[in-house]
Amino acid sequence: MSKLTELQGRARLLRARIIENSHKTNTPHLGSCLSCVDMLVAMYFSVLRIDPSTPRSATRDRFILSKGHGAAALFQVLGMRGFYPEAMLDDYGKDGSVFAEHPPTPDHLPGIEAATGSLGHGLPLGLGMAMAGRIQGHDFKVYALLSDGECNEGSVWEAALFAAAQRVAHLCVMVDFNKWQATGRSEEVMALSPLVDKWRAFGWNACEIDGHDIEAIIDSVARCPSSDGRPTAVIAHTVKGKGVSFMEDDNNWHYRIPTAAEVALSKKELEVFE
């Protein structure tokens, strides 16, 4: 089996597990989780220099899921990558569990780099981490995955300006551009387009890709660190609810919980039979 086939298989399995978890635990944000699965798989199983046995190593790459409402996807991928036993995820959403609708702090779950959930925080935090790495003489890279709705937040653009001014080459933004935010088309709410040009105009080494093409994701983040000091921005065009025909590009799945029958149908489409 080729590496790509393996990664694609993991992405299908993750999607199935996320959908099952949503049904089992009544967790929303399914559409937002499914749109970033391919990026999570590419990062955690190919790109990031991380070792789950030493999750706080000073030299590790950092990945921040700034769109914290995708936590259900992150929790599954961290479990699959070995940061904790996957059986721990059986506690998802239970009283006293750390698996909430948004990521906890790094002190409370291995593999987590920042407690996100309030949008617009992950990029400034990641920028601080990348600058710390430079001060300390490390060469780790910091990746922050943002949603397009999150790009409404002024703090994102404050960080974009400052990262360019400081030439923080080891910082990479990935925007999960699924064209929806909670209650409407992101273009209609805040006129985001042309998004890649905005990042470029802010002084970033920006490109756009198909955010479901795992090879393209891996190739695009390899632009970081740039040779000229610019931070890297990858605008990933994605489909909300990707992978399940009746969820794709339907914003009802921002909050809807799938029924048992819909879970079975999803798994069939994903060809996952566990």
Next chain:
Amino acid sequence: MRNAFADELTSLAKEDGRVVLLSGDIGNKLFDKFKAIDARRFYNCGVAEANMMGVAAGMALCGLRPVIYTITPFTTTRCFEQIRVDACYHNAPVVIVGTGSGLSYADLGPTHHSLEDMAILRTLPGMRVLAPCDNTEMRLALRAALHEDGPVYIRIGKKGEPDIHPKVPEFRIGKGIVLRAGTDIALIAAGTIMPEVLKAADLLAKHGVSAELVSFHSVKPLDCEYLDRACSRFKLLATIEEHGRIGGLGGAVAEWRASRRDAPLQISFGSGDEFMYEVGTQEYARAKFGLTASNIAEKVHAALRAN
């Protein structure tokens, strides 16, 4: 106070390679000596305080000791959510310094006043809130803050504040410093209003009132040990701060009082539930809010007689 801050921080940065200074586009030339030590540890973060706070927390999560510096409203209320989530929720050791606190910049108008900062930051879990009264206390507070393992807020004045401490006192976060012992009333004060409080104590002495004067530089954690002991010593406490009477030192002491059956009565000196719409110097603004030695002495004297 800001020059002493720059001087002390420069010394601390020499001692500790983890110390990083982030400024919100103020302090032109103030930090030249700091920059001379290591230019990679000074950043002008521009007029973008939300980002600055997040950057500081990110640095702290990687083991550095960032200190953030700008005018108080912009490093507190402007980026409150970043303080709450990035610094406090992560328990990141970020030192937030607000300069020109209280009514230091009275003549710049209410956009530059800070009469709510201690109240709102005190609500955040894990946040320490310090209000040193002079340069000596400020240096000690900064040094102590950098040894804490979580977020600390320090509100400082501007420049030219008189020295209060004749020698370097023992300083501990959460422990007040008795500046003058007394038996009739405890004047509990925080921050740069202290010279007025000293004068008030002198005025009271002329009327035969023995006032104990305490610097409560640590508004959170509060020195409850001192206050508990005060229950049997005093019938009256006065809290004095260049800050609103809601939620600051006066509010903190009132919360403590709620748990004590035998607590002394409290008079609270601070600004009221209002903005200052007219122009005025710091002295004018203090007088407007009753923060003068004569007003403090008069009100305290009257309250003692009423008891």
